[in-house]
Amino acid sequence: MKKLNIVLATTVVISSLAYGGGDILPPVEEHEEIYVPIEPVHEVVQPVAIPKVVKPIVVPKPVPIPVKPVKNITPLGLYVALGLTTAQYKPNCGCKGTGDIDKTAGIMGRVGYDFNQFVGIEARGIRTNWKSEGGKFKHYGAFLKPMYPVSNAINIYGLAGLAATKTSGRGRQLTDTNGFAWGLGLEYDLGSDYAKDGRYSRIFDGYGDQESGWGLFADYERLLQKSGSPDLDAISAGVTYDF
Secondary structure (H helix, E strand, O other), rough: OHHHHHHHHHHHHHHHOOOOOOOOOOOOOOOOOOOOOOOOOOOOOOOOOOOOOOOOOOOOOOOOOOOOOOOOEEEOOOEEEEEEEEEEEEEOOOOOOOOEEEEEEEEEEEEEEOOOOOEEEEEEEEEEEEOOOOEEEEEEEEEEEEEEEEOOEEEEHHHHHHHHEEEOOOOOOOOOEEEEEEEEEEEOOOOOOOOOOOOOOOOOOOOOOOOOOEEEEEEEEEOOOOOOOOEEEEEEEEEEOOO
């Protein structure tokens, strides 16, 4: 019975409060909702650099080339020549019966050695077998040979030395003597220069008819330069071979 009274009393109080406008709970303020636009976030994805695979450079080891020893090329400087010659004999003593100028022809030979492009030595001989008016020549001499290379193929030279000359024939002023002789000449190289496997031991080889091979020559020689002797002259031409 006591519990029932308490319930009724409570109900009456609540009803009174509700009727009188009273609030049991404090009012709740309504708030306006504010919406802030949020931009979408785009995530920037950085490209991932893929490392390049660098292949190592393999440098081949140099193959050793066998070094061929350089050989010295020593040209001999020796040459020989053979040619035809025409010679003349002109007496100058004023003797009776000496006759006129006698001309004759024959062969001549040369053997020489060039020390450099400017100096050489030479031995030569002339013998005429084809006579005119009955005269013949025999001539032998040794000469110093100064020279000068005009071009790669042409060489001019001089001759100065001692020679022995003998003439024979009827009605002539005979000569059998020795003395100073001189001459002038020209050589022409028929060969062509080319590189050789080696090193020359002299710088003038292949210049001015001094390389091995064939060539041509022509020269004049005063066979005897002596007071009181007849004028003895020879013109020769032929081929040369340089070793």
